[in-house]
Amino acid sequence: MNDDAADPVERGRQTTSARAWIIRSPIDTSSVLEGIKRGEDGAAVVFEGVVRNETRGRKTLYLDYEAYEEMALRQMESLAAQALTQLQIREVALVHRLGRLQIGETSVLIVVAAAHRAPAFDACRWLIDMLKRTVPIWKKEYFEDGAVWADGEPFPAEIPRGSLST
Amino acid sequence: MRVRVLFFGMLKDLMGGSSDSLDLPEEASVGDLLELYERKVPALRKSLASIAVAVNQQYAGAGTKLKSDDEIALLPPVSGGRGE
Numbered sequence: 409m410n411d412d413a414a415d416p417v418e419r420g421r422q423t424t425s426a427r428a429w430i431i432r433s434p435i436d437t438s439s440v441l442e443g444i445k446r447g448e449d450g451a452a453v454v455f456e457g458v459v460r461n462e463t464r465g466r467k468t469l470y471l472d473y474e475a476y477e478e479m480a481l482r483q484m485e486s487l488a489a490q491a492l493t494q495l496q497i498r499e500v501a502l503v504h505r506l507g508r509l510q511i512g513e514t515s516v517l518i519v520v521a522a523a524h525r526a527p528a529f530d531a532c533r534w535l536i537d538m539l540k541r542t543v544p545i546w547k548k549e550y551f552e553d554g555a556v557w558a559d560g561e562p563f564p565a566e567i568p569r570g571s572l573s574t
Numbered sequence: 575m576r577v578r579v580l581f582f583g584m585l586k587d588l589m590g591g592s593s594d595s596l597d598l599p600e601e602a603s604v605g606d607l608l609e610l611y612e613r614k615v616p617a618l619r620k621s622l623a624s625i626a627v628a629v630n631q632q633y634a635g636a637g638t639k640l641k642s643d644d645e646i647a648l649l650p651p652v653s654g655g656r657g658e
Contacts, residue, residue: 476582476647479631540652544628546583547653557584560651563626568635570608570622570648 419507423477428484429503430477435514444499444521451525453532457516459509463558469550473506473515476544480504483543491520491535496527502535504545515547542567575600575642579607583650585625588617598640604629605636607646625650 422431437456445452459471484502491500503517518535522528540561547558563569579594586592589611598607604627612618627634628647640646 473653474582476580476628476631476649479628479647482631542652544582544647544649544652546650548583557587557650558653560583560653562624562651567626567633570625570627570636 423481425481425485427488427500427502428481429501430475430481430484431503431505432507433505435503435505435517437514437517437519440501440503440517440519444501444519446498446521448523449498449521450523451521451528453518453520453522453525453528455516455518455532455536456514457536459511459513459515461511463549463551466551468511469552470511471509471515471550472548473504473509474546474548475504475506477506480543480545484539487535487538487542491531495522495531495534496524497522497531500531500535502539504539504543506545575602575640577607577640577642577644577646580645580647582647583653585621585648585650588621589615589648602640603636604634604638604640604646607640608636611648621650 419432422429437454441452441454461468484504488500488502491497497520499521501519505515509515516539518532520528520532522531541564546560548555549558575598577596577598579596581589581592608622612622626649628649629638629640630645
């Protein structure tokens with residue numbers, strides 16, 4: 409996993425569906441945005457998740473992202489489909505990058521296009537919140553004095569847990 | 575029946591690898607599989623309340639019956655990053 413970035417074949421590997429992409433190279437936000445916008449849109453909302461330089465006061469060096477890739481893509485595609493049917497938006501794209509990411513790089517991108525800004529903002533917020541709780545992607549944070557798997561967010565109540573006891 | 579099991583994130587470290595192949599009795603459920611691993615790796619017990627399980631890439635509850643060649647994944651909480 410740590411060698412993803414070094415291997416050009418691995419780096420080029422990606423899995424895609426209609427509205428979701430899992431890639432191993434830098435995310436090109438402006439081309440995704442330009443690819444989505446159409447004449448009938450009155451709003452396009454862009455969210456980028458970015459690698460921050462610290463966690464709880466500890467200096468972060470870089471992050472490694474890994475995924476249960478086929479399932480992650482299915483979950484992302486399903487979130488996109490839910491947003492399109494339940495909210496007044498016209499189009500959406502979800503992109504997640506895997507492998508080693510440096511401080512300041514974009515790990516996840518969501519673009520929503522709609523006739524009006526309110527549903528575009530709402531859908532974007534809903535998509536990133538759901539993605540972070542239900543899409544099987546994990547990150548390992550590297551610090552000067554070691555590495556840890558980041559604590560994930562608890563799964564939503566509708567996803568069954570390994571044990572019923574809490 | 576034979577099933578394939580995948581471990582992700584911190585569970586890879588806990589379980590000592592990223593995948594396993596397992597022989598289970600017919601009609602075994604997700605809960606049976608978890609119990610088996612809990613006996614093998616007692617440290618798994620305290621993680622069980624927070625992990626989710628996927629069978630063939632769909633989230634599945636403890637009562638889900640398994641069948642031959644299923645792909646079962648044990649998933650620790652996915653990488654959040656606090657919203658606030």
